[in-house]
């Protein structure tokens with residue numbers, strides 16, 4: 339291909355267009371870099387190396403960013419097209435990330451005044467480049483591939499942004515740290531599978547906002563439900579599915595962590611909904627939750643919404659593939675169910691925090707019961723361990739027929755009071771309204787009453803269930819009359 343003079347046939351006034359397109363709306367360096375990584379993945383790369391440097395030149399230090407992959411590379415024709423706007427080997431496709439033929443040039447120019455692309459296959463490397471200043475000054479656009487230095491892999495591609503003038507980080511270390519987080523999150527699926535991504539030689543680890551695989555003190559978040567699937571019509575008249583997963587964080591095991599740890603792990607600061615297109619995150623925040631607003635409790639559950647590019651119209655995907663703007667049919671299909679699940683999970687978290695408070699307050703009674711246990715008739719249980727019992731007292735929703743439930747396990751008598759039985763409100767609500775010291779004594783007396791009953795039931799060797807049911811029903815009926 340030869341360099342073309344600007345003629346009246348051209349759709350674009352290149353000298354102006356190349357400056358205007360710099361404002362195509364990439365929100366950050368990470369979303370711009372994501373276009374390059376998307377391309378590498380589509381070229382079957384398994385390794386992507388990002389190198390960031392600030393070479394000091396005489397006038398001013400410019401940040402230089404290089405992204406090199408070991409994908410299939412490009413032939414001369416592909417290379418000649420790749421920096422053209424609309425130049426795509428997969429224009430209009432919906433199989434994966436690329437579809438517009440804009441990502442490489444638009445994302446690059448949003449960050450740099452000069453971009454060069456080198457690709458190699460079978461030992462031959464060629465390169466093309468764009469220079470904003472030269473074209474703005476009226477130079478002809480020259481995208482003729484020229485021979486260049488290949489990379490170390492058998493085939494691959496290297497993109498160099500050599501004059502980044504829009505990066506706001508004063509220190510490269512901060513930029514690197516921020517990219518580790520954002521790219522680790524965006525590409526978590528691929529980093530868990532076949533992709534090795536490095537930034538200046540250091541491995542990018544997957545960052546999973548659902549925390550399903552994040553082990554802290556021996557616990558991870560858990561799937562709250564089986565994944566949900568919503569069927570929608572594509573613009574091509576076929577059907578495709580949106581998959582939604584909810585995870586719940588273990589409040590009882592993680593609530594005590596300090597704020598620095600909570601932030602580092604992602605319990606705080608990573609909350610809300612993560613939207614994945616073709617497995618890559620393109621939006622995060624509070625999406626498709628109907629009229630429900632986000633509260634602090636909602637940090638303790640997560641939602642992941644996944645869709646295929648066939649549903650781009652429903653998600654309102656624009657050229658720079660950042661964020662979503664859900665269509666009305668999409669909202670109608672998803673929001674009612676997602677909103678009610680959000681409210682349910684919010685209520686569960688609230689309950690879990692109530693339970694944490696309840697257990698902390700009940701610890702005093704449990705200590706007293708354990709101290710008294712030495713003076714009580716020995717209870718024999720299966721297993722090696724013998725000696726005095728310890729006690730644990732909690733609260734939670736149970737079937738309405740029983741006031742509480744107890745079981746002896748590993749020498750601990752574990753009693754759960756049913757928050758749904760009328761006895762709970764009748765006994766604990768007045769306690770909360772009372773002055774502190776008096777309430778504490780009464781609370782201890784009440785809890786010892788229950789713990790002693792449970793112990794007596796074990797000691798008597800009978801199944802106390804029938805008695806407890808009858809007692810619960812009677813007490814419940816009487817309370818309703820009072």
Ligand SMILES: Nc1ncnc2c1ncn2[C@@H]1O[C@H](COP(=O)(O)OP(=O)(O)O)[C@@H](O)[C@H]1O
Nearest residue numbers: 377381420426427436437438439440441442495
């Ligand atoms: N890392 C790469 N390896 C191989 N080919 C690439 C790479 N990056 C870009 N290309 C080629 O350049 C074309 C243009 O890329 P892009 O502007 O991102 O558009 P799109 O991804 O929508 O096709 C792609 O269609 C592809 O053929």
Ligand SMILES: [Mg+2]
Nearest residue numbers: 377436441442
């Ligand atoms: Mg692309």
